[in-house]
Amino acid sequence: MTDASTEPIIRAAGLTKRFKRPTKKPGLRGALTHLVRPSYTTMTAVDGIDLEIIPGESVAYVGPNGAGKSTTVKLLTGILVPSEGEITVCGLTPHENRIANAHNIGVVFGQRTQLWWDLPVRESFRLLGDIYELPAVEYRQTYSDLVEILNLQPLLDVPARQLSLGQRMRCDLAASLFHSPPVLYLDEPSIGLDVAVKARFREFIRTMHRERGLTVMLTSHDLGDIEELCHRMIMIDNGKIIYDGALADVTRRFGWEQKLHLTLTEPDPTASSAAGAALTAHRDISVDAPSDTTLTITFDSRAVTSGQLIRDLATEIQLADIRIEETSAESVIRNLYEGRLHFDAEPVDAQGAPA
Numbered sequence: 001m002t003d004a005s006t007e008p009i010i011r012a013a014g015l016t017k018r019f020k021r022p023t024k025k026p027g028l029r030g031a032l033t034h035l036v037r038p039s040y041t042t043m044t045a046v047d048g049i050d051l052e053i054i055p056g057e058s059v060a061y062v063g064p065n066g067a068g069k070s071t072t073v074k075l076l077t078g079i080l081v082p083s084e085g086e087i088t089v090c091g092l093t094p095h096e097n098r099i100a101n102a103h104n105i106g107v108v109f110g111q112r113t114q115l116w117w118d119l120p121v122r123e124s125f126r127l128l129g130d131i132y133e134l135p136a137v138e139y140r141q142t143y144s145d146l147v148e149i150l151n152l153q154p155l156l157d158v159p160a161r162q163l164s165l166g167q168r169m170r171c172d173l174a175a176s177l178f179h180s181p182p183v184l185y186l187d188e189p190s191i192g193l194d195v196a197v198k199a200r201f202r203e204f205i206r207t208m209h210r211e212r213g214l215t216v217m218l219t220s221h222d223l224g225d226i227e228e229l230c231h232r233m234i235m236i237d238n239g240k241i242i243y244d245g246a247l248a249d250v251t252r253r254f255g256w257e258q259k260l261h262l263t264l265t266e267p268d269p270t271a272s273s274a275a276g277a278a279l280t281a282h283r284d285i286s287v288d289a290p291s292d293t294t295l296t297i298t299f300d301s302r303a304v305t306s307g308q309l310i311r312d313l314a315t316e317i318q319l320a321d322i323r324i325e326e327t328s329a330e331s332v333i334r335n336l337y338e339g340r341l342h343f344d345a346e347p348v349d350a351q352g353a354p355a
C-alpha cells in the first residue's frame, strides 16, 4: 500500500475500552465469597479517543503508566475489541478483520517477543514468511535487507531465549517488518536498551519512515526516541487525549513550570530557608540550594510571576545575579509521566482564587 493520499490511515472515533475487574477481598474467605457471589467493578482504560493519523506520519503516544497507551495499541491491532466507538486501520476494522489487519501492521511490544522462544531466529523468520504467505522473491529481498541493516547475521542461529534484550529487540523489529506493513506500532520498544543499540534502532526506524513512508505510532518513556522519531505528540491521561499537536508546541502549551536561578552576593548557608520563609505566600514552589552561593526556585508561572518572586526574595536575600529558565519539552514529559501535569485544574494562588 503506497497510496500517498491524505486520507487517514488510522482513524478512531469515540474509541472506548472498559475492563471488568473482580473485586475480591483478600484471603481464602474473600476468594470463597467471590466464588459464591462474584462482584466486579468496571474501569475505563480508553475513554472516548478521537484520532486521525495520515500515511507517513510518525506520532508519539505518551502518558503516565496506566494511562491507556498499550490498550489503545491492542485495540488498533485487533487483539482487543472496543466497548464503544469505531476504529479503522487501512480501511479495515481491526477486531473484525484480524488476519487482514495483521498484513497491514507491524507491532513491537517491548515487554514481550513475537519470536518462537526455542527456535533459532532464522526459523522464526521463516515461519513468519509462511504465515504472511510472502512470495519467495519478495521474502528473500526483505530478509537480506533487514538482516543487513539490523546486523542480524550473527544472531540467526541463536534461539530467541538466548538473546540479550537488545539483540531480541532487533530481531523483533525485523519480525514486525517482514511483510512490509504500511503501519508500525512500537510499544515501549527501547526499554532496557543500551545507548548504542538505541541509536541504531532509531536510525533504522527513520530510514523505514523516509524510504518506505512507514506510518509509525510510538509509545515511549524515552524523550530521545520521541524527539528523534516523531513530529506529532498525542498525550493521554486517564484514557483521554489531553494534547494532540506538534512536538514543538508542547512547551508553549504546558511549559508553565519555570526555574529561577539566583546567585547570592556572598555564601549564605541559611539562604534556602530564608527564601522558603520569604515565599510562604506562594503555593507549589520548591527551593533548592545547589551550592552555598546559589539557589534554584521552581515555580508555576501561571500562579506567580518571576518579578513577584524576586521582589519577595530581595527583602531577605542579597542577590548578585538572576537567570530565568523556561521549561523544556523534556520536563513537560517528565511531569506528565510523574502525574504532575494537572492541565484541567486552573492554577490557584495562596488565597485559593484562580490566578
Ligand SMILES: Nc1ncnc2c1ncn2[C@@H]1O[C@H](COP(=O)(O)OP(=O)(O)O)[C@@H](O)[C@H]1O
Residues within 6 Å of the ligand: 019, 020, 021, 044, 045, 063, 064, 065, 066, 067, 068, 069, 070, 071, 072
Ligand atoms: N486485560 C485487562 N484487564 C483489566 N484491566 C486492564 C487490562 N489491561 C489493562 N488494564 C488496565 O487498564 C489501564 C490502562 O492500561 P494500559 O493500557 O496497559 O496502560 P499504559 O500502557 O498506558 O501503561 C490500567 O489501569 C490497567 O491496569
Ligand SMILES: [Mg+2]
Residues within 6 Å of the ligand: 069, 070, 071, 187
Ligand atoms: Mg503500556
